[in-house]
Amino acid sequence: DCGFQLIPEFGEPYLSAQPAKSVNVLILDADDGSVPPKSMQTSNFWSDVVRPVLHDQGVVGVNVIGDEDTQLNLQDTLATSLPNHNITRVAAPVEADVDCSRHSLLFATPQTIDADDLEFKLRDCPVVSDAQAWLR
Secondary structure, three states, rough: OOOOOOOOHHHHHHHHHHOOOEEEEEEOOOOOEEEEEEEHHHHHHHHHHHHHEEEEEEEEEEEEEHHHHHHHHHHHHHHHOOEEEEEEEEEHHHHHOOOOEEEEEEEEEEOOOOHHHHHHHHHHOOOOOOOOHHHH
């Protein structure tokens, strides 16, 4: 057992029903034509829905597809809404074969984690389709 539980639920209703500080890892990879959906790009979503349920040492990963302004706006929203976390944007790896100007990952990590070190380590990560990546 890897310790993770995949919850295939709609984000906002599911998170709103969770106890305070109960989420250790939150990964948003949703699609309604924009990634994440517009409703999950608002400061209200991050401040009123995510922050109350995110454990103080919780980590968030968000798949972002959009132009530079969209990516920077979401990065700023996370920084404002999760003030005790560092926000790091990492470009999609070349192996993902996507337009790296439109695809990135945002990570919100507790300030106790060095954001520069995280970005350096994630820069050369293989894509998930490489099954051996999980064993490294």
